[in-house]
Amino acid sequence: MQIDEQSQAAVVVLSPRGPLTGGDSGVFASRVQAAASRQHGRVVVDFSHVSFIDSAGLEAIADLGESFERHARTLKLAAVNDTVREVFGVTEMTGFCEVYDDTSSAVRSFE
Numbered sequence: 001m002q003i004d005e006q007s008q009a010a011v012v013v014l015s016p017r018g019p020l021t022g023g024d025s026g027v028f029a030s031r032v033q034a035a036a037s038r039q040h041g042r043v044v045v046d047f048s049h050v051s052f053i054d055s056a057g058l059e060a061i062a063d064l065g066e067s068f069e070r071h072a073r074t075l076k077l078a079a080v081n082d083t084v085r086e087v088f089g090v091t092e093m094t095g096f097c098e099v100y101d102d103t104s105s106a107v108r109s110f111e
Contacts (some may be wrong), residue, residue, distance in 0.1 A: 003031050009109045012039045013078075015046040019022025020057035029060040032075075033067065039042040041073030046104040048079035058091055074098050 001024035004015040011037040016028055035043045053061075061075070068075045075097040080088065088094055098104035 003026060003028065003033075005035065008044075008103070008108075009102055010039065011042045011044055013044045013046055013103055013107065015049060017049040017056070019052040020050050020060070021052065021054040022056050024051050025056040025060035028057070029064055032064055036068065036071075036073065041071060042110050044076045044100075044103060046078050046103045047081070047084060048103075050069065050084060053084050053087055056086070058093060059101045061093055062097060069096075076100065076106045076109060078103040094105045 001020070002017045006015075008015050014031060014035055016024075018024070020028055032043060032045060053058070061077075065075045077097050078100045079102055080099055085099070088099065098106075098109070100109065
């Protein structure tokens with residue numbers, strides 16, 4: 001899985017590309033954790049290029065959400081497509097993160 005990274009203000013925006021499944025979920029989680037460590041939790045994950053998520057991807061999101069919460073932070077996802085958003089709703093994944101319509105809104109939420 002390719003994961004692009006850019007900075008917007010004092011926030012790191014990670015943009016994974018492709019489905020979040022199986023072996024990619026560990027790489028994804030490691031990149032998010034590393035960015036969170038560098039930026040004091042000021043991380044947004046842009047899901048606009050994530051077309052599908054499986055149980056391993058959901059587990060990675062849940063684990064990241066719990067890790068962020070233990071450090072008084074919130075995992076923020078942006079631009080989640082309808083299919084992935086529906087999976088999040090069915091699995092109650094939104095309890096582990098905040099979901100924003102777009103990256104700009106998620107970045108501004110840190111202000």
